Amino acid sequence: MYASIKSFASSFFVTGDPLIYGADVSIALTSIAILFVLFYFKKWGWLWREWLTTVDHKKIGIMYLIASLLMLFRGGVDALLMRTQLALPNVHFLQADHYNEVFTTHGTIMILFMAMPMMFGLFNMVVPLQIGARDVAYPFLNSVSFWLFLFGAMLFNISFVIGGSPDAGWLSYPPLSELSGSSGVGENFYIWGIQISGIGSLATGINFIVTILKMRAPGMKFMKMPMFTWSVFSSSIIIIFAFPILTVTLALLFIDRYMGGHLFTMDGGGFPMMYINLIWMWGHPEVYIVVLPAFGIFSEIVATFSRKRIFGYKSMVFALMSISILSFFTWVHHFFTMGSGADVNVAFAIATMAIGIPTGAKVFNWLFTMFRGRIRLEQPMMWTLAFIPCFVVGGATGVMLAVAPADYQYHNSYFLIAHFHQVLIGGVVFGYLAGIYYWWPKLFGFKLNERLGKYAFWLWNIGFYVCFMPQYALGFMGMTRRVYTYGWDMGWGPLNLVSTIGAFLMGIGFVFQVWQILYSVKYGERDKTGDPWNARTLEWSIPSPPPMYNFAVVPVVDERDPFWEEKERRNFAPAEPVPVAKLEPIHMPRNSGIPFIFAACWFVAGFGFVFGWNWMAFTGLAGVGISLLVRSFTYDTDYYVPLEEVIETEKAAGRAV
């Protein structure tokens, strides 16, 4: 009995590495601390009523934001482990197999569990406010999406201490990810973590398309929508067409692993390259999914902090929509070296270069918006200004990679690593950080401290260039990605050391941002006006933080930048309070515990499939089915906020007389 428990535990838990034991201890201590706080302050009811069951888009947005910052920490620690390992030649800080796990989880977490949720957080925090809506189109589904993401991410993350992490790269190429290459459960964690959160991502895409199509304030025609809303719309279109491809591809891989299929194996008629072809049909649109909202954020910030309308609104819209279609025609540039012949490679090389044109047009639009504008260098604008040169260089190296014959030199070298980090950090991360700094006062009612933010900004920016510029050179010197160590004779040592220093500078920048948030919670400048940046769109016309129903009176829109036009009409005098007689009871969705339980059942099912425990998997799936049935027969899903409560809230905010 004891022996069988011992043998089970030794394969169930990850053992042998002191770093893992350290992680075990810290996970246990953190969990105990959280449970202690919840019990000691009797916060269980509060947690359940206010957060776990909420369907309020603002609270869901905040939960996405917190989860994505935690994932940024985890992915960042992975990055620093890798850079420590590569700092000098012949280091044995990490073993080869552990290094494989670390680069795999770094990539997967940063794209799927950091960038995506941070993006969904911004969608949720901003879009309904920006279009004058009281919630998203499907608030219940929104909650389902969040909990599916969170439980998917948790399933992926526990592989670190239970069962073993995936180690076949962030896209799990077969045959490495097949049973022949990875016989452990790591790849199953990868498949199910992503599948479960992927359902949530698809639902979010649908939700925001419908929200933007159906929930805009009266008078807000398509060509009067704010740029961020346009970017969310184009990004959501890509989501609903790209994510099913990912789901199917991973399902096929799971058939190979679980049911002994031969779709992508080396033997039995399988075709590994077909997996790579399919996964990049999702993978390439995916990078546009995450970067288009960043473009939208920059467009809002540039207009606000230059005190001008965005230059070339129509060309911006056209660029966004054409990118969302063109992004489906470039996927082969990720595997030019497969050798599929000149005709295929040329076609996709040209498509790849073509997508640079609308992107370049947007850069000019931002520059012309600033031209003769009255520029204020506050934190969101600083990140925007840092983004432009960084993204231009990243885009230029991207065009170099798009030249198919030349790509045979760059493919999978550190040149490629430097390129995609430059567009993903310089574009996506800078964009989301700018968006967080910009909309933080709206959601939380206070600004983030300027001085600490500037330290973080400069550490991030200097760190970025110190880290990644040497990697371009290392790529030309022949260093390929995913090598876990290298010899003295290669001559890669000095540049790698510089690169590692840059990575740690960015890490210190992140620490400053955490400190900045904690400091600002207590000392941050409070926003009493609801419009701390003198901004242009509807979300700034309501108090910060907004009341639960967002808009007491639904606004009517008759031009672009409606809030700015209104401020000009009243000569920037304070807005008149609304007479109480104009207020009405407000129709709102009811909270529900089903999304949380539903997603938890998916987690149980996923965990069962990971270990091949069918009893557990089908129990979980039964729970999923029961949750759906219960929801189908729930009719009491909405209610009216009583008029007295609306009047009281509005009076307290000084918005009604």
Place this chain on the structure above:
Amino acid sequence: MSQHSAGAAGHGHGHHEEHEDHGSLKAYVIGFIISIVLTVIPLLVVFQTSMNKTGVIITIITMAVIQLIVQLFFFMHIREGEGPKYNVMALIVGLFIVVVIVAGSVWIMSFNSVVQ
């Protein structure tokens, strides 16, 4: 920007009161029966006849496409709803992407014949 007094317009979460008809029971039953028939036909073809491989594949694909259309009309209410036909537009883009995926994969993956 001015203010809109009728707070309810366009902000309904009250799906039950403002939604149009979800189709009759008759339509659902007819759709269900046609779908069952279209599913049984390929099964019979595979298990009960000795049609050659090409014939079987063509039968299955044809039945699948017909069933897709049946479900769009009887279950998915593709004809219903007022205002712009966003669902039809989404379907057309979806079909286009499917063609890109299938034709693109066939074209790209025929590389064996190019390389050899």
